[in-house]
Amino acid sequence: MPEYYSREERKLAMQKSKRRKTNMILNTLIVIVIALICIVAYSIFFAGSDNSKPANDQKKAATTNAASAHKQTSSTDSSKKKTAEKSDKKQSTRKVVKSSEPNVKEVITDSSWKPVGTEQTGGHVYSSSSSSIDWKEKLKALSYATGIPEDNMTVWFLEHGATTDEAIGTVSAKNSPTTYRVYLTWVDGKGWKPVKIYELIENDKK
Template identity: 45%
Template sequence: MEQDYTQSTRSRYRAKRKKTNLILNSLIVIVIIAILAVGYSIFAGGNDASPKPQVQPETSASNGTGGSGQKENPAGESSKEDEQEADEEEADEQESENEDAEPVVTEGGSSPNVKRTIENPAWKPVGTQQTGEHEVVTDDSSQDWQEMLDALSYAIETDKNSMTVWWLERDKSNEGAAIGTVSAKGSDQAYRVYIQWVDGQGYKPVKVEELIENDKKS
């Protein structure tokens, strides 16, 4: 009887162990299937995803690129702007240097009647009301004549109304230039003044010769 009990106990143990193994194996299979399913969904989802559309830059009909979506940035414009800025800076520096420069005075001049010659880098154009193509006009009723007088009086530092004009003529050797012989009223000192037209800015004194005698005084 004891033998029958032992065999019965062993049978129940084997059955229980077999059942446990079956459950464990089933769980392992379920876990493996779940892992495979998750992995498949990840990889399959990544492969099936549609690529995001790339946003193309807007094109303007006026940019002249033929719909390429890229605006032209012409190097020429940048280069021209740089050159213009450089020219303006150079002009400003030159003007500043001229303003600080002292007048250059030399003995003698263009003729034996010249005592000394004065050239001042600080001289500037006197301004103008004229527009269009310019021509030196020696008619004393013209605007050009009045502006020449402005430049002459500026050169000898005398008010135009307090200046006597002994002679004023076109400089035939230099286009846009004129030469005048003037003196301050009440003074015996006469000057020969050379002036030059600057487009859009008026006449500018170039040189003043201090005369020994007034060779235009009648």
């Protein structure tokens, strides 16, 4: 056998070697391109899916918050309605009637009025003394009937009615032109109780 290749054989061998290298480079490039395509596809589909989760969570949270706010609003509205109903029920015992009597604008009565209590023992003793228990209890009843605090109430006149178990007081709030005439009756062991109130057109006890 000859120890060397002919020129043609060497040429063919070099061409084959060059083709192998070219094929190897092309195959490597193809693998790299496929890998890049896979990475990009993963990023688009899977990363996009992950990003959608927070959006869905936010949507669920917003829905939950809206439902909670609606529930709280409904609860508040219900509480207001109950309070209004209680207030209406309380006010339903109070009656205000226009009056045709001279110098009387309105007559006010309230079936929920109760005696204001008493410290008097051994029977009721009517008193016109401003330092007596009876007088102080009458002032308490006048304040209770009109809603005017005692320290803001001006007493224009306070007298007994047909009997000493009846009292009539003419009062107004300080610096207020509205004047009331309050009729009281004595309840044994329980104190003075308002019976009716006249809202006067003019203060006739000045």
